[in-house]
Amino acid sequence: xxxxxxxxxxxxxxxxxxxxxxxxxxxxxxxxxxxxxxxxxxxxxxxxxxxxxxxxxxxxxxxxxxxxxxxxxxxxxxxxxxxxxxxxxxxxxxxxxxxxxxxxxxxxxxxxxxxxxxxxxxxxxxxxxxxxxxxxxxxxxxxxxxxxxxxxxxxxxx
Amino acid sequence: xxxxxxxxxxxxxxxxxxxxxxxxxxxxxxxxxxxxxxxxxxxxxxxxxxxxxxxxxxxxxxxxxxxxxxxxxxxxxxxxxxxxxxxxxxxxxxxxxxxxxxxxxxxxxxxxxxxxxxxxxxxxxxxxxxxxxxxxxxxxxxxxxxxxxxxxxxxxxx
Numbered sequence: 001x002x003x004x005x006x007x008x009x010x011x012x013x014x015x016x017x018x019x020x021x022x023x024x025x026x027x028x029x030x031x032x033x034x035x036x037x038x039x040x041x042x043x044x045x046x047x048x049x050x051x052x053x054x055x056x057x058x059x060x061x062x063x064x065x066x067x068x069x070x071x072x073x074x075x076x077x078x079x080x081x082x083x084x085x086x087x088x089x090x091x092x093x094x095x096x097x098x099x100x101x102x103x104x105x106x107x108x109x110x111x112x113x114x115x116x117x118x119x120x121x122x123x124x125x126x127x128x129x130x131x132x133x134x135x136x137x138x139x140x141x142x143x144x145x146x147x148x149x150x151x152x153x154x155x156x157x158x
Numbered sequence: 159x160x161x162x163x164x165x166x167x168x169x170x171x172x173x174x175x176x177x178x179x180x181x182x183x184x185x186x187x188x189x190x191x192x193x194x195x196x197x198x199x200x201x202x203x204x205x206x207x208x209x210x211x212x213x214x215x216x217x218x219x220x221x222x223x224x225x226x227x228x229x230x231x232x233x234x235x236x237x238x239x240x241x242x243x244x245x246x247x248x249x250x251x252x253x254x255x256x257x258x259x260x261x262x263x264x265x266x267x268x269x270x271x272x273x274x275x276x277x278x279x280x281x282x283x284x285x286x287x288x289x290x291x292x293x294x295x296x297x298x299x300x301x302x303x304x305x306x307x308x309x310x311x312x313x314x315x316x
Contacts, residue, residue, distance in 0.1 A: 064241060097256065
């Protein structure tokens, strides 16, 4: 899929204040169950981590402290809304939250449901692999996750 | 140093709602330049990562979404105050923020200043080591960091 098609599919321009060559300025980053003018929630297609989400700030901003105070709060409220949905639907053993941007310095948060039997637990998903990935979750779980992400975020941030 | 001595040194009890065997209920977790009733900022003694800080919630809570809304905001404001101080004093290439708790399920945030020449860049510090650690920062940088953490947090959260 070409970048401009993804932008069209995404519904809002993702390249506000875009930086040439930045992956998250050019592309939505995956399936987008919810977005507003400031940021978007993306379902990451990771075969090891069903339910792995990212919250990507739309504008090309490097650090949380480059945002205004109300933008920081908005960003974290969206991140924690995603955490809440993941906990409700998947009941993970733990939630992992992280914002690095060492390779793609465009503000984004990883929100990852972790299970004791997943591929890296108790290591971070960037650490040494511990075992094979568990079998894929049933299709209805994915559907429930998409629906609840869309409805809960639309309710909190209409 | 025994846990009870650390608690005494820390100034406030760190074992509110303590969980038996939890490292962050028993110990402060390092040098504490600032703390309040809810959380504490800890300087991590990591030879690879000068300026590595943690923000540790005092009570034994597992996830951010186990906190009340105003507590979530307080926690993130402290995390981002630390980010701001690290950026001002150390001028890192990037800040890394993460809350995992897979091994110690007691809410804590890692706030890590990253440099292009550090031991793991551009990987996370939990990934594959890329090179030797850079030389230790001068003593006055550490002193400046401690002072600014204490004064800026005391100003924001008196």
